[in-house]
Every structure is written in structure tokens, then in C-alpha cells.
Amino acid sequence: xxxxxxxxxxxxxxxxxxxxxxxxxxxxxxxxxxxxxxxxxxxxxxxxxxxxxxxxxxxxxxxxxxxxxxxxxxxxxxxxxxxxxxxxxxxxxxxxxxxxxxxxxxxxxxxxxxxxxxxxxxxxxxxxxxxxxxxxxxxxxxxxxxxxxxxxxxxxxxxxxxxxxxxxxxxxxxxxxxxxxxxxxxxxxxxxxxxxxxxxxxxxxxxxxxxxxxxxxxxxxxx
Amino acid sequence: xxxxxxxxxxxxxxxxxxxxxxxxxxxxxxxxxxxxxxxxxxxxxxxxxxxxxxxxxxxxxxxxxxxxxxxxxxxxxxxxxxxxxxxxxxxxxxxxxxxxxxxxxxxxxxxxxxxxxxxxxxxxxxxxxxxxxxxxxxxxxxxxxxxxxxxxxxxxxxxxxxxxxxxxxxxxxxxxxxxxxxxxxxxxxxxxxxxxxxxxxxxxxxxxxxxxxxxxxxxxxxxxxxxxxxxxxxxxxxxxxxxxxxxxxxxxxxxxxxxxxxxxxxxxxxxxxxxxxxxxxxxxxxxxxxxxxxxxxxxxxxxxxxxxxxxxxxxxxxxxxxxxxxxxxxxxxxxxxxxxxxxxxxxxxxxxxxxxxxxxxxxxxxxxxxxx
Ligand SMILES: [Zn+2]
Numbered sequence: 001x002x003x004x005x006x007x008x009x010x011x012x013x014x015x016x017x018x019x020x021x022x023x024x025x026x027x028x029x030x031x032x033x034x035x036x037x038x039x040x041x042x043x044x045x046x047x048x049x050x051x052x053x054x055x056x057x058x059x060x061x062x063x064x065x066x067x068x069x070x071x072x073x074x075x076x077x078x079x080x081x082x083x084x085x086x087x088x089x090x091x092x093x094x095x096x097x098x099x100x101x102x103x104x105x106x107x108x109x110x111x112x113x114x115x116x117x118x119x120x121x122x123x124x125x126x127x128x129x130x131x132x133x134x135x136x137x138x139x140x141x142x143x144x145x146x147x148x149x150x151x152x153x154x155x156x157x158x159x160x161x162x163x164x165x166x167x168x169x170x171x172x173x174x175x176x177x178x179x180x181x182x183x184x185x186x187x188x189x190x191x192x193x194x195x196x197x198x199x200x201x202x203x204x205x206x207x208x209x210x211x212x213x214x215x216x217x218x219x220x221x222x223x
Numbered sequence: 224x225x226x227x228x229x230x231x232x233x234x235x236x237x238x239x240x241x242x243x244x245x246x247x248x249x250x251x252x253x254x255x256x257x258x259x260x261x262x263x264x265x266x267x268x269x270x271x272x273x274x275x276x277x278x279x280x281x282x283x284x285x286x287x288x289x290x291x292x293x294x295x296x297x298x299x300x301x302x303x304x305x306x307x308x309x310x311x312x313x314x315x316x317x318x319x320x321x322x323x324x325x326x327x328x329x330x331x332x333x334x335x336x337x338x339x340x341x342x343x344x345x346x347x348x349x350x351x352x353x354x355x356x357x358x359x360x361x362x363x364x365x366x367x368x369x370x371x372x373x374x375x376x377x378x379x380x381x382x383x384x385x386x387x388x389x390x391x392x393x394x395x396x397x398x399x400x401x402x403x404x405x406x407x408x409x410x411x412x413x414x415x416x417x418x419x420x421x422x423x424x425x426x427x428x429x430x431x432x433x434x435x436x437x438x439x440x441x442x443x444x445x446x447x448x449x450x451x452x453x454x455x456x457x458x459x460x461x462x463x464x465x466x467x468x469x470x471x472x473x474x475x476x477x478x479x480x481x482x483x484x485x486x487x488x489x490x491x492x493x494x495x496x497x498x499x500x501x502x503x504x505x506x507x508x509x510x511x512x513x514x515x516x517x518x519x520x521x522x523x524x525x526x527x528x529x530x531x532x533x534x535x536x537x538x539x540x541x542x543x544x545x546x547x548x549x550x551x552x553x554x555x556x557x558x559x560x561x562x563x564x565x566x567x568x569x570x571x572x573x574x575x576x577x578x579x580x581x582x583x584x585x586x587x588x589x590x591x592x593x594x595x
Binding site: 174 | 382385386389390412415416
């Protein structure tokens with residue numbers, strides 16, 4: 001058995017997604033073998049990220065609190081799992097950008113999908129990050145996603161079009177379908193990204209089902 | 224397509240074995256029961272599918288006392304003038320390592336690009352005598368062997384059912400009782416999974432119906448060839464019919480079944496409950512056929528699938544017949560050998576071959592060793 005400190009480190013690493021017991025062990029021993037400065041730099045960047053990064057109060061994208069705005073937020077006060085920063089005041093870079101068109105909202109599952117969309121430089125509207133997709137297996141229903149928050153934005157922000165850009169897998173498609181039905185009574189246009197074509201979903205195939213969906217995806221499906 | 228050479232290390236009963244089957248003819252593997260004939264079939268099946276034909280975990284395929292088993296094969300595709308090596312390592316406590324032409328296998332479906340097998344074993348009697356699950360698996364496996372990307376369609380059906388069943392069970396756990404109104408969120412989420420089920424379900428049913436239609440005439444001819452020796456002149460007609468477990472359209476049936484589904488916590492309507500009915504001279508073979516007719520029908524189903532694959536791929540899959548003569552009487556055995564499809568065939572037997580048959584190669588199995 002390892003000493004308590006080493007075992008703690010292995011256990012903490014093992015709780016990270018995609019890291020099994022063997023990898024946790026390997027990373028722990030790697031951290032012990034590097035210089036103290038190198039190891040502390042990692043610890044520091046985790047601390048800083050947790051202090052500065054929060055969720056945008058409008059779109060729930062990752063947002064960074066500007067330095068100096070949060071004199072009181074240190075680790076001591078945020079020992080709980082709650083994100084640091086004040087969730088009621090923070091806006092993300094995109095929501096703060098006056099050049100973006102607030103009439104169009106692109107709905108995605110995670111913040112990393114925002115990054116992917118932004119890389120295309122095609123989209124000039126705003127986003128809404130759901131925080132996942134409907135998946136009963138994982139106990140995720142619409143109530144666990146930021147669906148209510150999306151609906152609440154529509155009228156006050158004068159939204160005219162919602163683009164559904166959930167992932168092209170079964171859960172993402174189901175979520176898009178759910179939102180379509182929910183939004184179809186509102187006075188706005190609902191569109192969905194052409195899906196099904198192999199864009200990196202877990203299913204990579206182009207048969208009748210996929211092709212049909214891709215064609216369907218180009219149409220306006222609500223409003 | 225044929226297997227030129229097969230070598231095994233610590234696979235089931237074999238410490239080390241080499242096999243060079245006849246490329247186009249029939250290789251007969253002779254050995255007493257329990258000598259390891261079926262293990263040889265299993266090794267070739269593993270090479271083609273990277274899983275056990277009998278559904279055993281990979282660890283069970285490793286020889287007792289060893290930690291790693293190796294199955295290696297050289298597959299030749301003359302029509303594409305290609306020779307591809309498949310190299311599989313099965314390890315205790317680790318994932319199997321399969322390489323095709325030196326490259327790690329990405330998806331299991333990719334193997335079917337290189338090698339396809341048709342396997343008949345005595346357990347296939349279950350296709351005729353058993354429940355609908357075996358017959359659905361038969362038609363679905365055939366569908367995927369014909370068009371590899373259909374595997375994604377079946378995976379989607381399975382995933383949608385898993386999600387829908389999870390939702391149904393979560394409603395039960397939440398304390399909902401029949402007769403009460405469902406929460407709005409549950410209704411709208413169920414609507415979504417119903418929609419997905421209908422979408423992929425209708426496609427699965429269409430695929431199965433297409434295959435049944437293609438298979439029907441081939442099956443009728445194949446069955447007659449096998450049964451001919453039994454009752455010369457009598458032409459018993461065999462027919463295959465797809466029997467959905469619901470009335471069309473599927474969308475309405477799924478909706479109608481919703482309250483039952485909620486009570487049981489499982490999806491009771493859809494292609495996962497359908498059946499294939501096999502009749503001999505108009506009577507259901509499951510209940511009205513003799514044991515001999517049932518065995519013939521099971522073999523005919525496999526051979527018909529084999530012929531359909533041969534037609535569609537333009538090259539015959541490898542045909543593996545395990546202990547086939549134990550299933551058939553002398554006349555039917557004779558008829559089988561006379562009507563064997565062209566292409567590489569490997570068959571195992573504990574006893575004598577039917578009269579007048581000269582195999583292209585004979586391999587003897589005893590004490591975990593092959594003698595060619
Ligand atoms: Zn934002």
C-alpha cells in the first residue's frame with residue numbers, strides 16, 4: 001500500500017473522466033517525479049481556473065471573471081463544489097460582444113461545442129449551452145438541462161431564430177426533437193443543423209436513415 | 224475468398240496447431256467427440272468476427288494454464304488479387320488485440336470486408352424449434368453481412384430501446400401509478416423516444432422484409448435439394464414469412480401500447496418482438512414438422528443465407544459445417560454433399576463420410592493435435 005498522501009493523489013486523479021486506476025497511478029508517480037515547481041504550476045492553474053471561470057448567466061457558456069472583480073473569491077470560501085465567481089454577474093465573451101446578433105440563438109450541448117462552432121467563423125449570433133442531452137440511462141431528463149432558461153430568453157431578448165446544434169448521435173437527436181416540439185408554439189423560426197452526415201457523431205454511416213435526416217435537417221422545422 | 228493458412232497457439236484445446244485447408248474444395252476434419260473439432264470451427268469463426276461463435280467471453284477461449292491465445296490466418300481474395308493477414312491475440316484481463324494487414328482493427332464490421340463465414344452447428348436446430356429471438360438474430364446477422372453499415376442501424380435500435388426502457392422504469396420508480404396523469408416532461412420525452420423508435424424500427428422492419436423476400440425462393444430450392452433424398456419426387460414447399468408483433472402503422476401501435484409499457488417498464492411493441500415464421504407445406508415447422516424436417520430446415524436456412532451472400536458479394540463466404548452428419552440421416556447427408564455450394568468448405572465429423580464422396584483434404588484431430 002502507498003502512504004496516505006500518495007493514495008489520496010491516486011484516488012483524486014482516478015475520479016477524473018477517462019482515467020482508470022492504472023492511469024491514475026502512472027500520472028501520480030509522474031507528478032511525484034517532476035520538480036516541485038512543475039507540479040505546483042498544475043495545482044496553481046487548477047486553482048486559478050476554478051476561481052476565475054464560471055458559467056455565463058445568459059447562455060451558460062464558460063465565462064471568465066476579469067481579474068480584480070472578485071477580491072473575495074478564494075479557495076477557502078469556495079470549498080464546496082459550487083463554481084467560483086458570481087453566477088449572477090458574469091457574462092461570457094460572446095454575450096458581451098455587441099457585434100453579435102442577439103436575434104439568433106444556437107443551442108448546443110456543451111461549452112466545447114461553442115468552441116467548435118466559433119472555429120468555423122460562420123455564426124454571428126449567440127449561444128445557449130444546455131449542459132448535456134436527454135438520456136434516461138444517465139438519469140438526464142429535460143429538467144436536468146437548461147431548457148427552462150432557454151425558453152425564458154426567447155421573448156425578453158427578442159429571439160427570432162433558434163438553431164438546434166445538438167450532437168449527431170441518438171441522444172442529441174432526441175434532445176433536438178424535444179426542443180422542436182417545445183418551441184413550435186412560439187413565434188420564431190426553428191432550424192436544425194444538417195445532421196447525420198459523418199461529422200463526428202458516434203455513428204458513422206450514410207444509409208437511408210442518415211440521408212433522410214440530412215435532407216430533413218435543411219428545412220425549417222418549426223415556426 | 225478463402226483461408227490459405229491458419230495457425231493457433233493456446234487456443235481452447237490446442238497448444239499449437241497449423242491448418243492449410245483446401246482453397247476451393249471441402250476439407251473434412253475427423254475426430255472423436257470431444258477431440259476439439261468444434262474448437263477449430265470456433266477459431267475460424269473468431270478470425271472472421273473477432274468474437275466467440277458460442278457467445279463465450281474471450282478468456283474462455285484461452286487454453287487452461289495459458290495467459291494469451293493467438294489466432295492467425297492468411298485470407299486470399301483472388302478476385303481482388305489480395306492476400307491479407309489477420310492476427311488476433313486474446314489476453315486474460317485485457318482487451319483482444321486484432322490486427323488486419325498489420326493495422327489494428329477499428330470496428331468489428333471492418334473484418335467483414337476481408338472475410339465472411341457461414342456457420343452451421345447442431346445448436347441451429349434452435350432456429351426452428353426455439354423462440355423468435357434466434358430467428359431475428361439470424362436475419363439481422365445476414366442483413367449486416369450483406370451490408371456492413373447496417374450494424375449502425377441495429378445499434379441505434381438497441382440504444383433507443385435501452386433509453387426508452389430506462390425512461391419507463393424511472394417513471395415506475397418515481398411512484399407513478401396507472402390511471403394517474405403523467406408529468407408533462409415525461410409525456411413529451413416519451414413522445415421523442417417513440418418517434419425515434421418508429422423511425423429506426425420501420426427501417427429495421429423494411430430491411431428484414433427485403434431480406435426475407437430475397438431469401439424465400441433460395442430457401443425453397445435449398446430445402447428441396449436436401450429433402451429430395453428423403454422422399455424422392457415429393458416437393459415439400461418451405462416458406463418464410465415476416466410476422467410483425469403489431470398492426471401497422473408502427474407509430475399508432477407504439478402509442479396504443481404506452482400504458483402497458485408504463486405498467487411493465489419495458490417496450491412491448493416494435494421490431495424487437497417480431498418473428499419469422501417458417502412453414503413446411505403450409506404448416507408451422509416449429510410445431511408441425513418432424514425432427515428430421517426441422518433439422519433439414521435449420522440447415523437449409525443457413526445454406527440459403529450462404530447462397531444469398533454469395534450472390535450479393537460475388538464471392539462465396541467460407542462455409543463451416545460443424546458435426547453436420549450427426550444432424551442428418553444418410554439420404555439427407557448424401558443430398559447435402561451432392562448439393563454443397565461452391566467455395567471453401569470445412570466440415571467436421573466424428574464418423575464416416577457419406578458414400579462416394581471424396582473430400583479435397585482430410586485432417587485428423589486427436590489429443591489437441593491436427594494431422595493433415
Ligand atoms: Zn454567454
